Amino acid sequence: MSWIIMxxxxxxxxxxxxxxxxxxxxxxxxxxxxxxxxxxxxxxRKGAIVLFAAFLAGLLQDSLxxxxxxxxxxxFSVAALIATRFRNLVVPDxxxxxxxxGGVASVLVSAFLYFLFARAELVxxxxxxxxxxxxxxxxxxxxxxxxxxxxxxxxxRCIDVSDKxxxxxxxx
Numbered sequence: 755m756s757w758i759i760m761x762x763x764x765x766x767x768x769x770x771x772x773x774x775x776x777x778x779x780x781x782x783x784x785x786x787x788x789x790x791x792x793x794x795x796x797x798x799r800k801g802a803i804v805l806f807a808a809f810l811a812g813l814l815q816d817s818l819x820x821x822x823x824x825x826x827x828x829x830f831s832v833a834a835l836i837a838t839r840f841r842n843l844v845v846p847d848x849x850x851x852x853x854x855x856g857g858v859a860s861v862l863v864s865a866f867l868y869f870l871f872a873r874a875e876l877v878x879x880x881x882x883x884x885x886x887x888x889x890x891x892x893x894x895x896x897x898x899x900x901x902x903x904x905x906x907x908x909x910x911r912c913i914d915v916s917d918k919x920x921x922x923x924x925x926x
């Protein structure tokens with residue numbers, strides 16, 4: 755059942771990220787909903803599902819943008835691995851934890867993407883505009899990540915409750 759929830763969350767975050775417009779004040783930076791999806795699985799789940807979510811979300815983000823395939827997938831996987839190192843030290847259900855990890859991961863992923871794009875000569879803006887975009891993405895990551903964590907936690911909680919009611923071995 756958790757694979758179905760993951761698929762629903764993946765499609766929802768991809769839809770939000772692709773349809774919500776960028777903010778002009780932040781150099782057209784968008785809300786990093788797909789990275790928030792990755793961080794949720796990195797802080798709340800274990801095993802291969804974390805890297806699967808990171809790789810899938812990264813590939814989709816690269817497919818939706820002008821980036822060469824693999825840049826975001828690599829950076830999302832690195833961000834997920836770093837976040838899993840802190841899983842036992844934080845409270846994943848806290849909105850403060852989600853905002854912190856969302857902001858830091860968004861800044862780092864955006865900065866490294868800017869660096870990779872500049873190295874491949876795919877950037878048409880200057881360093882100042884790139885910095886504004888990186889910081890704007892970090893701010894938007896701090897805003898949208900707690901929202902994604904809340905929705906994902908509630909969806910997992912609701913499905914787990916309904917699974918217990920429908921189970922033939924459940925008591926009550």
